[in-house]
Amino acid sequence: MQSLLHHISQYSPLDAPSIEALRTSLQKKHLAKGDFLTTEGKICDHVYFLEKGCLRGYYNLDGKEVSYWFALENNFVTSFYSFISRHPCVENIQAVEDCVMWGISHKQLQSLYDKSPGIERLGRVMIERYYMMLEERFARNHFKEARERYDNLMTHSPEILQRIPLRYIASYLGITQETLSRIRSKG
């Protein structure tokens, strides 16, 4: 829990009562490698802070799995679309390594937002950050060739390359595994 509290304090500090309220709303959750946090068709009712491990979000396209995000330590994990909109989610979220996470339900979070303006600000600032990160990723891939997208990944997220299997990374980059393999072999 310390890592979560430390993490959020970097973005929007909370007063003691808000921290306490947050603390009591969080539940610890463990996930073994290969386990699912949620699957296609369910409404994602929790958002989790990832303290240890990594996960991927993927969906099925014509019988093939397309990984479209990865989460490493100190990030929030959920199907944002489903969590925010309360609609069934399109993706599956699976642990790529054993994970330790702290979760809060949608209902509890809304209640914290009502009780504490500080927590609502934290929520705003966090989603702003995630918006910027998504935009950055989008821009790095838009109108770029496979080679360049791979280079960008190496530069900006080398840890993903070290911890996530290649077959997942290929679809993350929007290319086939064979193309990724050839790019890598050409140094």
Added chain:
Amino acid sequence: MQSLLHHISQYSPLDAPSIEALRTSLQKKHLAKGDFLTTEGKICDHVYFLEKGCLRGYYNLDGKEVSYWFALENNFVTSFYSFISRHPCVENIQAVEDCVMWGISHKQLQSLYDKSPGIERLGRVMIERYYMMLEERFARNHFKEARERYDNLMTHSPEILQRIPLRYIASYLGITQETLSRIRSKG
């Protein structure tokens, strides 16, 4: 201004004092077709609500313009990255048609957030919405061929096709103008 107030009331209703505070912070802005709202390298200090007209955001890549978003009526316009992070923006924002907009400065908005939890909530809910829309666009383009991206655009944003010149749309879809032309000619 009515269209803005009506728009936001759909997402997060405000009490009368908050509406009044918001109202006095907004300034009307006109832009003629071809004018720039902001250019590369400046810090985007305002966010605008687009009442009438349309705009595009684009950046220069190897001497070519790459349009990477369009905004139509009833949307908020700024370089979100720059507005949120306070860093110089990478993109140029240009009016594709004559525009009428309502703007608020970053400083004024932060002050409204401090004064009114209702406005802070509105801010959170809005950026959540924009996050979802960006994710949706990302997913619709990820691992998809040119043809499919074009079809998705026709299905989900037909108005863009009617109002934005094709040369801008091509780079928006991440393809060349020639490829777009050929896709269109094959019905």
Added chain:
DNA sequence: CTCCCTTTTTGACATATGTCAAATGATGTT
């Protein structure tokens, strides 16, 4: 209407990437 300029389309060709199949390499189990 005609001219000029910009936008869009078309053609010929080069290159990048996908597809399918097979080979190689890695990992864990007995």
Added chain:
DNA sequence: AACATCATTTGACATATGTCAAAAAGGGAG
């Protein structure tokens, strides 16, 4: 060590898309 299983690489080929140049189409000014 030998095997089974899964992950990655390689090869041959098909297809999609980019590039460059030219032609055609469209739109505004006189």
